[in-house]
Amino acid sequence: MLARGVCRHLRAHDFVTVEEFVPARGLRVDVMGLGPRDEIWVIECKSCRADFTGDRKWQGYLEWCDRYFWAVDRDFPAELLPEGTGLLLADGYDAEILRMGEERRLPAARRKVLMRKFARHAALRLQGLRDPGMLSAYRP
Amino acid sequence: MLARGVCRHLRAHDFVTVEEFVPARGLRVDVMGLGPRDEIWVIECKSCRADFTGDRKWQGYLEWCDRYFWAVDRDFPAELLPEGTGLLLADGYDAEILRMGEERRLPAARRKVLMRKFARHAALRLQGLRDPGMLSAYRP
Numbered sequence: 556m557l558a559r560g561v562c563r564h565l566r567a568h569d570f571v572t573v574e575e576f577v578p579a580r581g582l583r584v585d586v587m588g589l590g591p592r593d594e595i596w597v598i599e600c601k602s603c604r605a606d607f608t609g610d611r612k613w614q615g616y617l618e619w620c621d622r623y624f625w626a627v628d629r630d631f632p633a634e635l636l637p638e639g640t641g642l643l644l645a646d647g648y649d650a651e652i653l654r655m656g657e658e659r660r661l662p663a664a665r666r667k668v669l670m671r672k673f674a675r676h677a678a679l680r681l682q683g684l685r686d687p688g689m690l691s692a693y694r695p
Numbered sequence: 696m697l698a699r700g701v702c703r704h705l706r707a708h709d710f711v712t713v714e715e716f717v718p719a720r721g722l723r724v725d726v727m728g729l730g731p732r733d734e735i736w737v738i739e740c741k742s743c744r745a746d747f748t749g750d751r752k753w754q755g756y757l758e759w760c761d762r763y764f765w766a767v768d769r770d771f772p773a774e775l776l777p778e779g780t781g782l783l784l785a786d787g788y789d790a791e792i793l794r795m796g797e798e799r800r801l802p803a804a805r806r807k808v809l810m811r812k813f814a815r816h817a818a819l820r821l822q823g824l825r826d827p828g829m830l831s832a833y834r835p
Contacts, residue, residue: 670814671810673818674810675711677817689703
């Protein structure tokens with residue numbers, strides 16, 4: 556439910572978003588945001604300390620975005636989170652950006668690949684919701 | 696309903712699709728397809744002769760795609776359709792490509808713009824379906 560609040564808030568920054576996006580085989584990010592100037596942000600949602608300390612994959616996401624953020628609720632011990640990463644305070648209804656992630660601009664070729672994947676991901680999920688019969692006819 | 700069959704069939708060609716896509720102000724295409732090598736196709740659905748003869752806008756769509764197609768059902772008088780345009784025979788469940796539209800490759804800059812618009816369109820519609828409350832919170 557944090558993801559829903561995050562996605563709503565990113566609209567206020569004119570970002571569009573998808574959830575459970577796969578930037579590369581074996582990786583799956585909670586929220587991928589695409590900004591009005593093609594900025595690509597990754598936001599990982601952490602519900603509690605154990606959820607964060609058990610995460611062995613997040614550093615692998617850094618090379619797939621311009622900025623990386625955590626999204627946590629107000630009970631989360633935010634001092635655990637590494638420097639240089641961004642922070643959103645979120646609930647199921649909205650969020651706010653407390654700290655921007657450091658910018659590390661993606662190479663142009665990778666940005667192009669991610670834009671294509673983002674478009675395909677969003678369109679396939681949309682078609683799956685608009686036309687549930689499609690999934691049995693053609694596997695996405 | 697022709698659009699649904701068209702979108703299903705394009706999946707068999709590994710295209711993803713959105714409906715009612717706006718490539719530029721004042722234009723709205725029935726189906727925009729994005730192919731595995733970034734091909735951009737426009738498909739206009741025509742239910743009957745009057746629907747086609749009353750269309751004053753379709754030539755304006757040619758410059759926003761690599762290939763242009765009509766989608767019609769089996770009762771449509773296909774001989775009306777101009778040369779050089781593609782043709783899909785469609786119903787609400789599936790479609791088949793009877794004739795490919797002539798290829799006129801988009802300039803790279805326009806393809807990039809369309810890819811971004813496609814991604815934003817699909818992600819916004821998807822978010823609207825997944826989170827209906829979003830629309831009242833933030834206008835897309």
